[in-house]
Amino acid sequence: MIEVFRYSSDAWGQRSLAGMSWDLLPYFFYAGVAIIVVHLVAAWLLKRRGHSDQ
Amino acid sequence: MAAHILRHALIDRIFHWLTAACVLVLMATAFLPILGIKFSWVTIHWATGVVLGIAVLIHVVRALVFQRATAIWVSPRDLGEGLSNLKAALSPAGRAIKPGKYSLAQKSMHLLVTILILAVLVTGGLMMVRVDTPFWERNPYWLTEAQWGTVYVLHGLAALTLVTTIMLHIYFALRPEKLCYTRSMIKGWLTESEREKNHDIQRW
Ligand code: HEM
Numbered sequence A: 001m002i003e004v005f006r007y008s009s010d011a012w013g014q015r016s017l018a019g020m021s022w023d024l025l026p027y028f029f030y031a032g033v034a035i036i037v038v039h040l041v042a043a044w045l046l047k048r049r050g051h052s053d054q
Numbered sequence B: 001m002a003a004h005i006l007r008h009a010l011i012d013r014i015f016h017w018l019t020a021a022c023v024l025v026l027m028a029t030a031f032l033p034i035l036g037i038k039f040s041w042v043t044i045h046w047a048t049g050v051v052l053g054i055a056v057l058i059h060v061v062r063a064l065v066f067q068r069a070t071a072i073w074v075s076p077r078d079l080g081e082g083l084s085n086l087k088a089a090l091s092p093a094g095r096a097i098k099p100g101k102y103s104l105a106q107k108s109m110h111l112l113v114t115i116l117i118l119a120v121l122v123t124g125g126l127m128m129v130r131v132d133t134p135f136w137e138r139n140p141y142w143l144t145e146a147q148w149g150t151v152y153v154l155h156g157l158a159a160l161t162l163v164t165t166i167m168l169h170i171y172f173a174l175r176p177e178k179l180c181y182t183r184s185m186i187k188g189w190l191t192e193s194e195r196e197k198n199h200d201i202q203r204w
């Protein structure tokens, strides 16, 4: 399981929310890469079918 | 110059590139340390955040008072227009509808960035209470632990979403059919034929 949040523990050992987990950073980056690749492929396929301006 | 149509006034182009530079500095100062490149980033980060905040404030006033703010605001009509254009792209039977000054995609991009930037500005402003600045000493007890946690989660979530958003924004700005808009964000203008091809002049 990937962690979504970061937690910290105070002097009494109590866990509290500290922020987003930075393990997520690569997922947001690769989501960008994936959408770009899908768009490149779709635009190429449409162009081949003769819809010129996409 | 006869066939040149102004799309972005100089002041708006300066605003775009100033805010873009701020956002890139904010992302670099926040994420490079996370990626293992350590430096003392917090002061550069919030100071750039303050510059971004002032620029956004000026932009909002200008857009609401001196410009036609509805030109870039998503309306129900745009959704129908976007759907028709999607159909037209996928099947020869579909009918493409030219947008006014901004397409659904451009308006959606602006809306998403507006939401994300307002989110980082508000949460970042609150987070400044927790760091030492020339204006005040840090006060970590201003909110409860749980409330600070929520503020940091919202700042971090908006920051992560901006990574994907800005990647796509730059990709589209560099696509061959969109390069005329990139020129218009640098030099200000589109040619008459670029506007004619992509926009409904009546609604420009
Ligand atoms: C594109 C915009 C921005 C991005 C991508 C961004 C990103 C980040 C990230 C990832 C963190 C680390 C948060 C954590 O530890 O959970 C952070 C912290 C912080 N940011 Fe931002 N931020 C942006 C805008 C702003 C703005 C506009 C301000 C101020 C007005 C600001 C002020 C702060 C402060 C004060 C911290 C806390 C530093 C600390 O507690 O040590 N940020 N930012």
Ligand code: HEM
Pocket: B007, B016, B019, B020, B021, B023, B024, B102, B105, B106, B107, B109, B110, B113, B114, B117, B166, B169, B170, B173, B181, B182, B183, B184, B185
């Ligand atoms: C550094 C690379 C960047 C490039 C090449 C770029 C390019 C462009 C271009 C060409 C336009 C004008 C589109 C039009 O005429 O309709 C535009 C608009 C815009 N840009 Fe950027 N930009 C960049 C960075 C950024 C960043 C970092 C932000 C985030 C704050 C941003 C926010 C916007 C917004 C909100 C719009 C208006 C919506 C739109 O027309 O898509 N830009 N950008």
